[in-house]
Amino acid sequence: DQVLHIVPETIQQVQHLQLLCSTFMLDLWKPLLPEDIRAGEDLHVRVPAPLVQEVKDSLAQHMISYRVLIPDVQKLVDQSMPREKSSHRGVSGGYIYTDYHPMEEIYQWMTQIQKNNSELVTQHILGKTFENRTMYYLQISQPSNKTKKIIWMDCGIHAREWISPAFCQWFVKEILQNYKTDPKISRFLQNLDFYVLPVLNIDGYIYSWEKDRLWRKSRSPYENGTCYGTDLNRNFNSSWGSVGVSFNCSSDIFCGSGPESEPETRAVAQFIKNKKSDILCYLTIHSYGQLILTPYGSTTKPPSNNEELMQVAKEAAAALKGKYGTSYRVGSTALILYSNSGSSRDWAHTIGIPLSYTFELRDTGTHGFVLPADQIQPTCEETM
Amino acid sequence: RAMELPPGHFPAARAAAAAVGYLRYLRGGPGSGLQLRQLRRARRQDIDGVGHKYYLELELEDVLDKDRTVSCTAEVLYHLGSNTSAPDVQLTVQGELRSTEEADKEFYNRIRSLEKEFVAENIPDSHGNVPPELEPIHLLAWAASGYVIWQNSMENTKFHLAQVKHVKQVKRNDEDLQFDFVILLHEMVSQEVLPWEVTLLWHPQRGARVPQSRAAPAGS
Numbered sequence: 001d002q003v004l005h006i007v008p009e010t011i012q013q014v015q016h017l018q019l020l021c022s023t024f025m026l027d028l029w030k031p032l033l034p035e036d037i038r039a040g041e042d043l044h045v046r047v048p049a050p051l052v053q054e055v056k057d058s059l060a061q062h063m064i065s066y067r068v069l070i071p072d073v074q075k076l077v078d079q080s081m082p083r084e085k086s087s088h089r090g091v092s093g094g095y096i097y098t099d100y101h102p103m104e105e106i107y108q109w110m111t112q113i114q115k116n117n118s119e120l121v122t123q124h125i126l127g128k129t130f131e132n133r134t135m136y137y138l139q140i141s142q143p144s145n146k147t148k149k150i151i152w153m154d155c156g157i158h159a160r161e162w163i164s165p166a167f168c169q170w171f172v173k174e175i176l177q178n179y180k181t182d183p184k185i186s187r188f189l190q191n192l193d194f195y196v197l198p199v200l201n202i203d204g205y206i207y208s209w210e211k212d213r214l215w216r217k218s219r220s221p222y223e224n225g226t227c228y229g230t231d232l233n234r235n236f237n238s239s240w241g242s243v244g245v246s247f248n249c250s251s252d253i254f255c256g257s258g259p260e261s262e263p264e265t266r267a268v269a270q271f272i273k274n275k276k277s278d279i280l281c282y283l284t285i286h287s288y289g290q291l292i293l294t295p296y297g298s299t300t301k302p303p304s305n306n307e308e309l310m311q312v313a314k315e316a317a318a319a320l321k322g323k324y325g326t327s328y329r330v331g332s333t334a335l336i337l338y339s340n341s342g343s344s345r346d347w348a349h350t351i352g353i354p355l356s357y358t359f360e361l362r363d364t365g366t367h368g369f370v371l372p373a374d375q376i377q378p379t380c381e382e383t384m
Numbered sequence: 385r386a387m388e389l390p391p392g393h394f395p396a397a398r399a400a401a402a403a404v405g406y407l408r409y410l411r412g413g414p415g416s417g418l419q420l421r422q423l424r425r426a427r428r429q430d431i432d433g434v435g436h437k438y439y440l441e442l443e444l445e446d447v448l449d450k451d452r453t454v455s456c457t458a459e460v461l462y463h464l465g466s467n468t469s470a471p472d473v474q475l476t477v478q479g480e481l482r483s484t485e486e487a488d489k490e491f492y493n494r495i496r497s498l499e500k501e502f503v504a505e506n507i508p509d510s511h512g513n514v515p516p517e518l519e520p521i522h523l524l525a526w527a528a529s530g531y532v533i534w535q536n537s538m539e540n541t542k543f544h545l546a547q548v549k550h551v552k553q554v555k556r557n558d559e560d561l562q563f564d565f566v567i568l569l570h571e572m573v574s575q576e577v578l579p580w581e582v583t584l585l586w587h588p589q590r591g592a593r594v595p596q597s598r599a600a601p602a603g604s
Contacts (some may be wrong), residue, residue, distance in 0.1 A: 100511055213510045214546055214568060214577045231575070244573075252575040327422070329392040337394055338573045365401070365544035366419050366447065368570055372512030 002052050006043045013103070014039050015140035018060050026053055044069060075370065097170050097374045100162050103133075103206045106198055109169060110136055117176050119143070120189075127267025130220040131203045135267055140175055140194040149280040152272065154197040157344065159204030159215045159230050160369040161287040163361050163379055168198040168285065170380035192280070200231055200263060214369060219261055222238040222249040230256035233284075234340060235265045236347035239298040244340030255342050265344075272348060282348035288368050289337070289360035290328045292317055295349040297333035297340035305354055312355060323382035326362065331357070359383065386429040386439060396426030398542045399438035399471075403458035405533030405543065406473040407444070407537050412527025412592050414491040414520030415484030417447040418454075435464040436539060446481050446524075454479035462539050470535040488588040491520045493551065495561055502563075521546035521551055521563070524592070528584040531594040542572040549579065560585040566600060 009015045018034040020026065027046040028034065037043055070076060089368045094107055113122045120142060126135040129184075141148070155168035174195065179185045199205050203219040207290055217229030227249035234245045240259035241247070248254060260266050270278065292313045295303045303309065310330065317328040329336055333343070349356040362371055362379045371379070389396045400423045407418055425441040438460040445453045454477055461472040488572050495502060508514045514522050529545040537543060550566040565582045579600035585593045 011458050039450050209510075214570070216575060246574075252577070331392060335390075364420070367508065367512055368546050370508050370510065370512045370516075370547055372508065376511070 001042055001046055001049050001073040002068055003046045003073060004055075004059075004063060005069040006045070007041070007065045008037065008039050008043065008064065010039060013062065015044075016058075016064065017043065020055060020058060021045065025053065026055070027229065036299040046070075046073060047070050056169055060127065073131050082137065088360075095169075095173075097166070097173055097380075099373050100166055100207050100376075101169070103199065103202055103203040104163065106169070107136075110138060110198065113138065113172060113176070114281045120176065120179070121172075126271055129201075129203045129264050130218055130262065133202045133206075135197065135200070135202060135264065137195055137197040137271075138172060140189070140196065142179075142189040142294060144190070147278070148191060150181075150195055150198075150275060150278050151191050151280055151281045151283065152195045153283040153285065154200045154268065154344070155199050155285045156199035156205050157284060158286060160213060161361075162369070163287045163371045163376065165199045165205065166376050167195050167361060167380050167383060170178070170376070171384065172196055172198075174380075174384055197268070200260070200268065203264075203300060216252050216265055220262060222254075222257070230254055230262050232262060232264055233286075233344055234342040235260065236269065236342050236344045238296075238343060238347035238350050239341040240355065242341040243298050244338055245342060253340070268344065269347070272353070273351060276351055276353060279348075279353050281357075282345065282353045283357055283359065284344050284355065285359050285361065287361040287371065288363055288365065290326060290362060291336060291358075291360040292328055292330045292363050293333045293336060293345070293358040293360065294330070295356055296331060296341050296346050298346065300332065300334045302332065309355065309357075313357060320382045324378050326378075326382055386427040386437075389426040389428050389438075391423040391426045391465065392574075394542070395428065395539065396423055396438065396440065398537070398539060399426070399460045400440055400442060400458075401460075401542045401544070402471055402534055402537035403440055403442065403456075403460050403473055403475065404444070405530040405537065407475055407477075408526050408530030409528075409592060409594070410475070410530075411477075412523060412530055413484055413488055413586065413588075415448070416481060416489030417523040418481075419446045419447050421445045421453060422493045431461075433464065433502070435462050437461045440543060448519075449482050452481055454481060467538065471537055473534060485588070486489050487520075492561065492588050498553075501555055503551070505548075505550045507548040507551070522548065524563060524584060524586060525551065525565055525567060527563050527586070527592040528563070528582040528597075529580075529593060531571065531584075531592075532567070532569065532580050532582055532597050535597070540573055543569050546570040546577055554583075560587050560590070 008017055014037050017037055020033045021028055030044040031284050110123055115122045120140055122139045123136050156165040175185055181190050201218055204215055207219055208215045217231050219228055221228050231253045234255035235251055235261035241255050245255040246253050256262055260269055294309045313330040317330050320328055345356045345358045386566055389601045404420050407457055422443045427439040429437045438482045444456055456475055456477045459474045463469050504518055506517050525548045533543040546568040548567055552564050554562040554564055556562050563584045567580050569578045581600050582597040583595055
């Protein structure tokens with residue numbers, strides 16, 4: 001493909017160019033619309049490779065002079081991609097982990113990941129969302145004759161926190177790409193299984209792509225369809241409805257009509273309850289804030305294993321900081337952030353899962369929820 | 385009489401956000417934007433009949449020149465029982481930031497010479513991108529939102545600018561540049577995203593001023 005620079009001189013030339021653009025459906029870079037083409041003004045147009053000769057011939061025929069601005073568009077595109085992107089192929093054939101992906105692509109990614117890594121990965125149904133979409137989780141498990149403890153990680157409970165599902169996908173890729181060569185990861189997999197739910201609030205995530213980038217909640221209707229969405233992280237059965245919530249559907253922290261009123265909440269809770277004796281660690285990934293939060297949100301009274309929880313979290317924060325210098329604060333939600341009840345992390349801890357954490361990823365407010373894609377890699381690398 | 389506060393805990397963090405908002409309004413321009421690198425120390429004093437006063441020591445960096453930091457001591461006074469008056473903020477900044485005189489002048493002249501009034505929307509876009517030519521207006525939005533954040537902060541709120549929904553230049557007969565913004569503020573405690581309409585005046589020597597701002601009416 002080539003980009004041509006043309007400065008039409010007469011009305012007839014303008015008209016001919018407009019005709020060319022519409023006949024061949026050419027990609028006008030400047031101006032944006034054929035009707036804005038003016039004599040004496042710059043025109044930049046991308047011509048697909050198979051049409052280049054024909055278009056040039058037509059220009060010559062009408063005595064329209066042109067200059068080739070970009071002789072090879074693809075080459076320029078390739079050059080402008082950071083080289084690291086190519087190193088992430090193989091695990092799932094070319095998936096770009098340094099971009100944000102819509103739900104359709106994440107579904108396809110899960111299927112691919114399981115297909116390409118079937119010795120380790122199985123895809124399972126967790127349940128259905130309100131809008132009847134299937135919730136899948138990936139189980140990463142090295143075959144062995146000993147029963148292994150489980151680490152559960154869910155991402156995307158809040159729709160607008162796009163860096164969270166991006167991290168889950170990165171995490172899976174990283175494990176699968178390196179388990180044979182990285183002794184730490186290999187040791188993990190000998191003793192533990194990972195269960196990863198890349199997007200918990202699928203309906204909300206899709207809504208944030210299609211309608212409202214800053215949507216947070218699910219998409220279940222209330223009040224006769226005049227109001228939508230429950231904050232899934234206020235909907236769990238842990239001091240439900242007691243503090244840091246709203247009973248008004250129009251609030252962003254609406255806790256639902258009762259504990260586990262939402263299908264997404266029930267899907268997760270049921271599964272975790274069933275497996276709880278094997279789950280060592282519950283992780284839920286959010287943004288933003290750069291925090292590792294421990295139980296509880298509803299009270300400042302510390303959990304029974306607070307020392308252990310804090311120690312592990314502090315070591316995690318130190319390791320994280322060692323990578324790029326990013327500072328994470330550690331502590332309970334009630335002290336560090338605000339009071340809240342009904343969170344998944346608190347619930348997981350109260351049913352007996354000893355290590356339960358909320359990660360709030362980058363950043364601290366400069367970009368907030370709309371974190372640039374070029375921060376996906378460093379965020380994920382440091383969090384690994 | 386002032387109580388030491390853990391700087392990592394939310395009461396100090398909320399006061400710091402209000403102080404940073406005020407500072408961005410005071411010092412903001414198209415060539416520089418300050419962000420909080422670290423809250424080093426925080427103390428609180430409850431003053432009978434007046435309100436709660438926070439004493440903060442902040443470390444800030446220029447978003448365009450991250451190796452350069454300045455320290456700032458701030459006093460944030462939240463008035464007792466008042467939901468309508470802004471906290472009083474006093475600041476002292478130690479250290480010098482890089483001069484933005486050139487960049488400011490260049491931006492000023494560029495906007496003044498535009499034939500059509502400048503318009504833009506969704507800064508950053510959904511993927512977090514800000515094209516380089518929109519960075520100066522993005523930083524002016526920080527100054528505008530800094531004013532709104534300062535004016536509306538309370539002890540139980542913490543605001544951040546989530547996105548610039550829309551900005552339109554309004555040509556003026558005097559020397560100021562005028563931009564009418566629609567900004568989206570994220571409030572951390574309620575998790576709400578609140579649209580605000582803010583008018584910002586800016587001039588290279590006179591700096592930023594907000595003559596008017598209001599919460600955007602419902603349904604906008």
